[in-house]
Amino acid sequence: MDADGPLTPLRFTPILKRLIWGGRRLASKLHKDLGPEDDYAESWELSDHRHGQSEVAEGPFAGSTLHDLVIRRGPELLGEAVGLRKQFPLLVKFLDAHQVLSVQVHPDDEQGRRLADDNGKTEAWVVIDAEPGSRIYSGLKPGVDRSRFAEALRTGRIEEVLHAFEPRAGDCIFIPAGTVHAIGAGVLLTEVQQMSDATFRVDDWGRVGPDGAPRTLHQAEALEVTDYERGPVDPVRSRLDMIDGGTQEHLIRCPYFALDRYVLTGPTRIGDPQQGRFTALIGLGGKVKVSHEGQSYPVELGQTLLLPAVIGACPIEPSGEGEAIVLTCTVP
Structure with a gap:
């Protein structure tokens, strides 16, 4: 390791997480090197957390x-x-929901420090693949207040108060802290979030864990941190700009991150030309190559590359047949 050398584009070893709702599509779709088990749920691509260090x-x-x-x-x-x-x-992570995830809600920064010894957790999803009939649960139905939400928790009828829709590949869903949500079975997606693992489990659909006992719920915390004013959450509506080499779609700008999707048919440049901020590049389709100082860095579906701020904007171009799709994330 040459800790004093110039920074270059950085590729990290994925941190693989096995959870009860996982499957095998991190291998079959995203070409991750998995073990023989059939419950691989998450691939942490960029993490600086006590629960995983990239x-x-x-x-x-x-x-x-x-x-x-x-x-x-x-x-x-x-x-x-x-x-x-x-x-x-x-x-930054990829998720394979072979089974439906538990219904969850995340705290904001103050609540995260106080209730979970962690940062708050605002996140966003971009759907890579969704089986017909799959569901995304995001936000509460109109008019659901704390008392109705609490009653749904008590009676085990949580699905009746959740807004839901059938996702499509390419959908981007923004989940601010306080938004009740769940990812349904059959959905494969990439997630960008605050550096946090603070999650309060609202309901687990009556499921039991590997030990045969119900998994722990955090309903008191969930009632406290839920934002009852948010209401239903649908895929974002975004602005699309023509750029050299393709299109740039401005998906999300929030205090914690900025997401853009590029569909490329020719060369362009990606990164901050002013060297003011890093850029993480996530492959969503096709293949691209990023160039820096005479070196080429390939990125394809399921791969992530971190561009340090100091290297500025890098040339990027498709390297296979047809168009290539990449997601970029940074801080605003």
Whole structure:
């Protein structure tokens, strides 16, 4: 490891999480190297959390953790616009919901510190694949207040108060802290969120864990942190701009992250030309190659590449047949 060398585009080893609702599509669709089990649920691509530390997979910084780089090379990695941090601000992951996830809600920053010893958790999803008839549960139905929500929890009729829709590949769903939600069976997606693992389980559909006992619920915390004013949440409506090499779709801008989707048929540049902030690049379809200092860095469906702020904007172009789709995330 050459900790003093110039930063380059960084690829990290995925952190694989096995959970009761997982399956095998992280391998069959996203080409992750899984073990023989059939419950692989999440691939943490970028993580600086106590529940998982990403390590650089290749190159001069191989073996360094993301946290090492934040502490030792923070200004170059994060950028002046992001400022000094003790933790990388975003967690990037892929999720395979072979079974429906529990109904959940996440705290905001103050609630996260007080109730979970963690950051708050605002997140966004981009659907990669959705089986016919699958569901996304996002937000409460109109008019559902705390008392009606509490009654639904008490009587086990939570689905009756949840807004739901059938997702399609390409849908982007924004889930601010306080939004009750669940990902239904048959959905494969990428998630960008605050660096946090704070989750309050509202309901688990009557399911039991591997030990045969019901999994722990956190209903008191959920009642406290739920935003009863938010109402139903549907896929975002976004603005599409023509750029050199294709299109740029501005999906989400919030205090914690900015997401853009690029559909590329030719060369362009991606990253912050002012070197003010990092950019994480997530492959959603086709293949691209990113170029920097004479080196080529391929990215395809299911792969993630981190562009440190100091390298600025990098040339990128499709490297296979047809168009390529990439998602970028950074902080605003």
